[in-house]
Amino acid sequence: MDVKLLSSNKIASVFGMYNEKGSFEAVVSRPRENKIVFVVSTLYGCPVKCLICDASLQYNGKISFKDMMFQLDYLINEISAEKLRSVKKFKIQFSRMGEPAYNDNVNRAIEYILKNYNELNPVLSVSSIAPFGTDNFFDKLNKITKIYGKRNEFQIQFSIHSTDKKQRDYLIPIKKMELKRISQMGLEINKNINKKITLNFALFDGVIIDTDTLLEHFSPDAFILKFTPVNPTLNALKSEISITENSSVWQKYKTILKQCNNVGYEIIESVGDFRENEVKSNCGQYVNG
Ligand code: SF4
Numbered sequence: 225m226d227v228k229l230l231s232s233n234k235i236a237s238v239f240g241m242y243n244e245k246g247s248f249e250a251v252v253s254r255p256r257e258n259k260i261v262f263v264v265s266t267l268y269g270c271p272v273k274c275l276i277c278d279a280s281l282q283y284n285g286k287i288s289f290k291d292m293m294f295q296l297d298y299l300i301n302e303i304s305a306e307k308l309r310s311v312k313k314f315k316i317q318f319s320r321m322g323e324p325a326y327n328d329n330v331n332r333a334i335e336y337i338l339k340n341y342n343e344l345n346p347v348l349s350v351s352s353i354a355p356f357g358t359d360n361f362f363d364k365l366n367k368i369t370k371i372y373g374k375r376n377e378f379q380i381q382f383s384i385h386s387t388d389k390k391q392r393d394y395l396i397p398i399k400k401m402e403l404k405r406i407s408q409m410g411l412e413i414n415k416n417i418n419k420k421i422t423l424n425f426a427l428f429d430g431v432i433i434d435t436d437t438l439l440e441h442f443s444p445d446a447f448i449l450k451f452t453p454v455n456p457t458l459n460a461l462k463s464e465i466s467i468t469e470n471s472s473v474w475q476k477y478k479t480i481l482k483q484c485n486n487v488g489y490e491i492i493e494s495v496g497d498f499r500e501n502e503v504k505s506n507c508g509q510y511v512n513g
Pocket of ligand 1: 271274277278279280321323353
């Protein structure tokens with residue numbers, strides 16, 4: 225595997241990783257003093273083609289277990305195990321590039337990390353758009369959380385983006401699980417872990433988030449809502465989906481957050497540091513795109 229540092233600043237670094245099969249990117253993000261996040265790619269690009277994400281500018285299949293662990297070891301060497309042990313929060317996030325539920329090696333990697341990297345005390349995070357037909361992946365994840373969910377930290381996230389079926393289909397143009405099925409799966413996993421299941425919404429002008437629909441499917445006792453900006457990706461710009469590049473633009477979405485909070489949901493406002501856009505380490509961005 226060849227590795228190249230593609231971009232870097234005080235907040236984040238993006239590494240390009242290349243082999244005969246293709247390329248992917250791995251990210252180290254240091255959003256605040258006591259937090260380090262590794263974003264581990266799960267596919268060579270992505271076949272889903274979400275309108276706000278550039279990972280799907282290419283797609284060359286699944287990343288092997290070995291190459292997933294290569295990413296992790298490479299990033300650990302970059303930061304040093306000592307540093308990771310000393311930070312308050314160290315998170316390993318399986319997400320882009322690639323929809324994790326399309327790759328069973330993700331579950332294998334999670335189990336391996338829990339058995340072999342436990343001294344680093346990582347939070348294991350999986351973020352999925354819940355593709356149709358990936359029930360086996362989540363059943364396996366459920367089994368893993370049954371064993372490890374109370375002694376290790378898990379963060380399981382479903383990126384829904386809209387409660388309106390038509391709008392959700394527009395943003396995520398593949399067949400996906402219905403909200404009812406996501407809720408069932410989420411409730412199962414929630415029983416095993418210490419955190420609520422996260423529902424993620426990337427906010428843009430015209431986004432439809434109906435609190436009645438949310439309450440119909442997702443109990444505030446088991447689900448927490450996370451709101452993120454749509455980052456300046458090539459696909460978002462091409463699709464004319466409004467992006468958020470600074471905190472003053474973000475202010476216009478505060479009403480949505482308040483409405484959700486008023487009906488009983490806990491809210492995570494995950495705006496992050498806009499300097500990540502400079503190095504294209506933010507969600508949906510792709511340096512080689
Ligand atoms: S957001 Fe996730 S599922 Fe959608 S294209 Fe990007 S990597 Fe794939």
